[in-house]
Amino acid sequence: AGEISPLSPDGRTELRWLMASDVCKHCTHAACLDVCPTGSLFRTEFGTVVVQEDICNGCGYCVPACPYGVIDQRKDDGRVWKCTLCYDRLGAGMEPACAKACPTDSIQFGPLDELRERARGRVAQLHAAGVTDARLYGESPDDGVGGDGAFFLLLDEPEVYGLPPDPVVTTRDLPDMWRHAALAAVTLMGLAVGGFAGGRVRRPR
Ligand code: SF4
Ligand code: SF4
Structure with a gap:
């Protein structure tokens, strides 16, 4: 009792040295x-x-x-x-x-x-x-x-x-985001034009 087990539950020793250099990976798609x-x-x-x-x-x-x-x-x-x-x-x-x-x-x-x-x-x-x-x-x-x-x-x-x-x-996802943004812009433009046209119809009354 009171002893610290030198083994982790999966049977490995608790202390390990794992080395890796934390460098740029020079990704193919960066x-x-x-x-x-x-x-x-x-x-x-x-x-x-x-x-x-x-x-x-x-x-x-x-x-x-x-x-x-x-x-x-x-x-x-x-x-x-x-x-x-x-x-x-x-x-x-x-x-x-x-x-x-x-x-x-x-x-x-x-x-x-x-x-x-x-x-x-x-x-x-x-x-x-x-x-x-x-x-x-x-x-x-x-x-x-x-x-x-x-x-x-x-x-x-x-x-x-x-x-x-x-x-x-x-x-x-950037290309998709730009596509959606462009679609939203076109939709907004359509709404603005629609509102303007509606205004022109109503104004003479
Ligand atoms: S995204 Fe750029 S900086 Fe990051 S690991 Fe890839 S190439 Fe290096
Ligand atoms: S995106 Fe280009 S300009 Fe901006 S901090 Fe990174 S390397 Fe510099």
Whole structure:
């Protein structure tokens, strides 16, 4: 009595270290690009998404648009920063600094197809070793953002890492919303014209 069990109800030890870098996922369908009014955010020739802090106007539209919450906004002038996957290094033919510096090769860089294949192999290895919760996150082009350019091998549910389990492009409903707004505007115009015409009929009485 009075002892703290070292095991959680599902049999795992209570304390685990789960590591993941909280970076921009370089989404295939990136909502941040849809909302940026200045072109500060743009898609590069490498398929990555980069923010140019020098032309950002600090409006902050991109912050809630990102389904992963990875855009950092400065308090003083509102300008934003995020991982650029080392755009400058890629341009010079080098890999991103994180992949270069990681001593265990936990962060790897390369063509997406190769990385996906390698990651699936690693998950299979982990499953065979009894780590049955191992899974990939963001690697599927069929997910809600069309797949991530930066994907992860997780050892538990995405929520445990603070990741949305089913990310979606937050601007996906915008075309529908504009269509409805346009329809509403046309309807209102019709009502206004109708009222005006009615007024003209009544006025001579
Ligand atoms: S993770 Fe967020 S900031 Fe990065 S590309 Fe996707 S929507 Fe944009
Ligand atoms: S805060 Fe900057 S990067 Fe974000 S939407 Fe506004 S101008 Fe674009």
